[in-house]
Amino acid sequence: MILRIALFLVALATPLRAEIAIQEVTSPGGIKAWLVEDHNIPFMALELRFRGGTSLDQPGKRGAINLMAATLEEGAGEMDAQGFAAARDGLAAKIGFGAGSDEISVSAQTLTENRDTTMGLLHLALTAPRFDQDAVERVKGQVLAGLRAEEQDPSAIAARLARARAYGDQPYGSSGDGTIEGVTSLTRDDVLAAWQGAMAQDRLYVAAAGDISAAELGLLLDKLLSDLPATGWPMPPKAALDEKPGVVVQAFPGPQSVVLFGHGGIGFDDPDFFAASLLNDILGGGRFSSRLMQEVREKRGLTYGIGTGLASRDLSAEWVGQFQASNDKVAEAIKVVRDEWARMASEGVTEQELATAKTYMTGAYPLRFDGNGPIASILVGMQMLGLSSDYPKTRNDKVNAVTMQDIRRVAARLLKPENLSFVVVGEPAGVVATE
Amino acid sequence: MRPSLVALALGLACAGPARAAEEVSTFTLKNGLELVVIEDHRAPVVTQMVWYRIGAADEAPGHSGIAHFFEHLMFQGTDDLAPGEFSATVEAQGGNDNAFTSWDYTAYFQRVAADRLDLMMQMEADRMRDLTLSEQDVATERQVIVEERGQRTDSDPGALLREQMGAAQYLNHPYGRPVIGWLHEITALSRDDALAFYRANYAPNNAIVVVAGDVTPDAALKLAETHYGPLEPSASITPRARPSEPPHLSERRIVLQDERVSEPYVVRSYLATERNPGDQRKAAALTLLAELLGGNPTTSVFARELQFNRGVATWSAAFYDGTSVDPATFGVYVMPVPDVALADAEAALDAVIDGFLKDGVDPEELARIKTQVRASTIYGRDNAEGLANMYGQALAVGLTVKDVQDWPDILQSVTEEEIMAAATEVFDKRRAVTGWLQTPAPVKEAKE
Numbered sequence: 001m002i003l004r005i006a007l008f009l010v011a012l013a014t015p016l017r018a019e020i021a022i023q024e025v026t027s028p029g030g031i032k033a034w035l036v037e038d039h040n041i042p043f044m045a046l047e048l049r050f051r052g053g054t055s056l057d058q059p060g061k062r063g064a065i066n067l068m069a070a071t072l073e074e075g076a077g078e079m080d081a082q083g084f085a086a087a088r089d090g091l092a093a094k095i096g097f098g099a100g101s102d103e104i105s106v107s108a109q110t111l112t113e114n115r116d117t118t119m120g121l122l123h124l125a126l127t128a129p130r131f132d133q134d135a136v137e138r139v140k141g142q143v144l145a146g147l148r149a150e151e152q153d154p155s156a157i158a159a160r161l162a163r164a165r166a167y168g169d170q171p172y173g174s175s176g177d178g179t180i181e182g183v184t185s186l187t188r189d190d191v192l193a194a195w196q197g198a199m200a201q202d203r204l205y206v207a208a209a210g211d212i213s214a215a216e217l218g219l220l221l222d223k224l225l226s227d228l229p230a231t232g233w234p235m236p237p238k239a240a241l242d243e244k245p246g247v248v249v250q251a252f253p254g255p256q257s258v259v260l261f262g263h264g265g266i267g268f269d270d271p272d273f274f275a276a277s278l279l280n281d282i283l284g285g286g287r288f289s290s291r292l293m294q295e296v297r298e299k300r301g302l303t304y305g306i307g308t309g310l311a312s313r314d315l316s317a318e319w320v321g322q323f324q325a326s327n328d329k330v331a332e333a334i335k336v337v338r339d340e341w342a343r344m345a346s347e348g349v350t351e352q353e354l355a356t357a358k359t360y361m362t363g364a365y366p367l368r369f370d371g372n373g374p375i376a377s378i379l380v381g382m383q384m385l386g387l388s389s390d391y392p393k394t395r396n397d398k399v400n401a402v403t404m405q406d407i408r409r410v411a412a413r414l415l416k417p418e419n420l421s422f423v424v425v426g427e428p429a430g431v432v433a434t435e
Numbered sequence: 436m437r438p439s440l441v442a443l444a445l446g447l448a449c450a451g452p453a454r455a456a457e458e459v460s461t462f463t464l465k466n467g468l469e470l471v472v473i474e475d476h477r478a479p480v481v482t483q484m485v486w487y488r489i490g491a492a493d494e495a496p497g498h499s500g501i502a503h504f505f506e507h508l509m510f511q512g513t514d515d516l517a518p519g520e521f522s523a524t525v526e527a528q529g530g531n532d533n534a535f536t537s538w539d540y541t542a543y544f545q546r547v548a549a550d551r552l553d554l555m556m557q558m559e560a561d562r563m564r565d566l567t568l569s570e571q572d573v574a575t576e577r578q579v580i581v582e583e584r585g586q587r588t589d590s591d592p593g594a595l596l597r598e599q600m601g602a603a604q605y606l607n608h609p610y611g612r613p614v615i616g617w618l619h620e621i622t623a624l625s626r627d628d629a630l631a632f633y634r635a636n637y638a639p640n641n642a643i644v645v646v647a648g649d650v651t652p653d654a655a656l657k658l659a660e661t662h663y664g665p666l667e668p669s670a671s672i673t674p675r676a677r678p679s680e681p682p683h684l685s686e687r688r689i690v691l692q693d694e695r696v697s698e699p700y701v702v703r704s705y706l707a708t709e710r711n712p713g714d715q716r717k718a719a720a721l722t723l724l725a726e727l728l729g730g731n732p733t734t735s736v737f738a739r740e741l742q743f744n745r746g747v748a749t750w751s752a753a754f755y756d757g758t759s760v761d762p763a764t765f766g767v768y769v770m771p772v773p774d775v776a777l778a779d780a781e782a783a784l785d786a787v788i789d790g791f792l793k794d795g796v797d798p799e800e801l802a803r804i805k806t807q808v809r810a811s812t813i814y815g816r817d818n819a820e821g822l823a824n825m826y827g828q829a830l831a832v833g834l835t836v837k838d839v840q841d842w843p844d845i846l847q848s849v850t851e852e853e854i855m856a857a858a859t860e861v862f863d864k865r866r867a868v869t870g871w872l873q874t875p876a877p878v879k880e881a882k883e
Contacts, residue, residue: 040477043815074733082743085733089803093809111810137743141772145749152697154590253694255585286531288510288522296620298519301578304586324586356527363529363548370478371817 020369022379022389029226032377033206035217036391038372044115044210045372047226047380049105053175054099055236055315058197061190063178067136067143068194070097074135076124081135086123093118095125101176104198104312105386108240109373112211119224122213124197127227131191140183147180154258155324156260158425161250162260165421170205170239172316173342200232207379210372214422239316247334247422248432257330257426261318261337268385275402276310276319276411281351281357283340284308289356291344291432295336296323302333319414330428338417345415348408457753459826460652461836464660466668467640471826472655473647475819482820483555484544485563486831486858488643489636491616492538492677492760493610500616501632504538504580504624508633509543510534511572513565522878523556528554539611539760541833546820549649554657554823559644560662563637572875573626581622584615592872596702600870603687606801607678608761618713638669643830647823649727675760680706683866692875698749699873700770701781706866707765710757710842712834718757720857721765726804727854728788729753729767734800737769739789745777760832765861777871782859788862797852808846 025033045191052066072097073088088095094109095118107125110118115152150156160175167173177183208217243263266276284292284307292306310323325333349357368373370393382391424431458474491502512518518588525532530547545555598613605611615621644663683706710718723880729737729752741748750770756761768787771780815821829839 013883038477042812043813043817082734082739086729089731089734089807092807093672109814111813139747145770148697152695182873256582269644276734287526289519289526290731294519297579298575301575301582304583322583326582326585329582356523360526360529363527364531364844366478367480367529367531367548370480370819373817376560 029222041111045376047376055171075130197233209375265317265319331430342417630727640668647819704764
């Protein structure tokens with residue numbers, strides 16, 4: 001299979017508009033949600049997000065929020081882990097919990113015929129999780145197995161190294177999964193505290209799509225969510241990015257090296273964000289025709305795939321990229337990346353490239369709204385970005401409004417080849433480390 | 436039968452269209468090309484998939500990897516398109532495209548706004564017969580494949596173990612070859628090899644086109660007839676007859692040691708029956724068996740016994756996919772907790788399998804699995820691409836649309852007795868390969 005790189009969920013877009021009717025719903029109890037009603041298929045997708053995520057881990061407790069999220073489905077109320085799983089599966093419901101650096105996510109899908117029972121089950125998991133000692137220990141064992149595997153995984157090693165270099169002791173400086181030593185020492189009390197601190201109503205975002213009306217959704221949300229604590233831990237401060245230009249190499253056996261590279265980026269709320277998005281798309285976004293894919297893969301055969309993305313997160317923004325290459329090709333590939341970065345910084349892009357990127361971004365956008373699950377997920381993400389519910393109608397106009405002058409200005413502002421930091425994990429030949 | 440005025444007007448021989456719960460229509464063009472249309476009008480999006488009945492198991496000896504290599508080359512130029520222009524055109528329309536190769540098929544797909552289907556079909560039809568390849572394009576793409584193998588196989592001890600186990604599982608059948616190919620054979624593949632492979636296998640009578648999304652069957656048929664209809668069928672397409680397996684008389688064991696391994700595990704594959712046209716009950720029983728034993732990470736037999744009761748495993752699983760032309764495999768897996776040795780983990784796994792063969796099926800767990808199977812036909816309608824994939828894969832391995840549509844009902848009707856009979860038959864170690872993935876034993880001598 002030919003690699004398709006989807007590094008980050010950067011908003012992409014056709015001459016088509018996203019014809020999507022978003023309703024803003026407020027429950028009788030005051031909980032706000034967005035809804036796309038569609039009664040074609042008798043099921044509903046519900047997405048909840050709690051802002052903060054693993055960046056809310058308390059000092060000395062790194063990994064607690066991740067462990068908590070992974071243990072939420074391991075029993076609630078009168079049901080132990082197996083009882084909860086049996087009840088969920090007997091309803092053919094899907095309930096998933098995840099922890100990211102900026103949010104805890106809860107994804108649920110339920111058949112219409114089982115909606116009330118399924119939501120009752122989810123309510124228990126959110127408000128009365130058991131965190132039984134044996135369940136905590138079992139899940140901890142699974143997290144630890146993953147952490148040990150990461151120590152032997154060059155991609156994970158590179159990611160850890162890059163994070164630590166860029167952010168040091170700040171939340172983004174380490175993996176939200178924690179360390180082997182740290183997770184080993186976590187207790188059930190730490191898990192309980194993480195649950196109370198990270199899953200409160202003051203950081204909650206809600207979206208639903210599918211077979212449910214606005215009135216039904218309002219009643220459902222009150223039952224589901226009004227028992228959550230009103231407030232939780234304070235949000236972490238913005239992170240300071242330490243760019244550390246240069247090349248660092250960490251030895252690891254194998255035929256190839258993993259290379260991560262990047263420097264500072266741009267926030268989603270910056271007026272230049274769409275110009276930067278178009279630049280990124282042309283430089284190394286998810287297309288085969290991006291400059292880096294053409295120069296590094298198609299013309300020179302140095303890699304199977306290379307991509308870049310705007311990692312615009314809550315606490316910091318970076319412009320990052322990655323590739324894997326045989327050890328004897330890494331040096332050449334790094335040189336090509338530097339050259340392309342510099343070329344775009346000084347010359348910008350051609351009118352043809354900009355036109356093509358616009359057609360792609362505007363064309364791809366409506367294609368994302370294709371199903372209840374994806375729609376609920378996009379809607380909750382839009383709320384977290386602070387967008388209004390008519391955004392899908394205006395978004396492509398913002399992309400199309402970017403001019404060649406904008407592109408040149410933003411390329412010069414953001415692309416800094418001299419600031420690029422390369423993290424190489426492998427046994428590369430001819431790569432000179434600068435530290 | 437629904438009238439197909441367009442087809443009749445063009446003088447086509449049309450089979451069908453057959454109709455199903457998920458709005459599926461099928462047609463066969465005069466040149467042998469099959470067309471499947473799955474309607475989903477909720478969003479103005481369409482996916483086209485072109486499936487060729489050619490895969491790694493159809494490669495000539497010594498040419499392992501050519502089916503996959505050729506998949507990459509299909510993105511080079513044609514008499515009408517420059518190299519790379521295919522994907523660039525899809526992308527310029529705001530769409531995405533890609534391709535994948537397996538032992539039994541090679542498939543290409545594009546996802547675009549529904550009004551771009553015409554262009555997508557035009558381009559796929561163009562490269563079905565009119566590909567052009569330069570020596571330089573072939574040489575560079577071969578380098579990309581070497582990098583792909585380095586990234587996906589040689590950098591991953593688990594992938595290396597799977598490759599070794601596959602080779603040991605099949606004594607004679609070409610499923611024992613890795614899809615990506617053996618490195619020494621990949622590097623020897625030439626432009627002439629690629630062109631010969633193309634001419635022999637890429638033709639309308641070896642292709643299935645699946646269109647899913649916001650399109651009507653009549654409109655899709657009309658477009659297909661316009662673009663694919665004029666293509667000449669190939670006379671060299673014959674039914675797939677591959678070397679078959681002799682009786683398996685002896686258990687095989689593989690130990691792969693790699694310093695990059697952190698979590699050792701045991702995995703075993705057993706030769707197992709596949710789905711066959713009009714004959715899917717045994718495969719359905721094996722599908723449910725895999726779910727019962729190791730599908731659910733909390734309530735399956737393996738999870739309960741190995742993870743919860745005995746506490747010897749961090750993870751466990753069972754897996755089976757019978758959608759293949761020839762016999763498939765049934766897999767079991769256990770990753771022990773840190774202080775349990777692989778031999779003990781394997782012994783525990785065997786004890787649990789023996790216990791299951793004695794105790795039989797837990798009826799409540801089976802009922803929950805069947806409930807989920809029923810629900811999956813509802814959830815599945817939310818994903819037109821998933822449906823396209825399901826139909827395309829099944830048709831590419833020789834199943835029919837009816838087989839696909841019968842499958843959920845067959846799963847519902849499989850009895851406990853059938854599951855136990857399937858288990859008794861499949862769990863024969865003489866037809867199995869057991870693999871251990873572990874770190875090398877510490878070396879006693881000091882290094883020079």
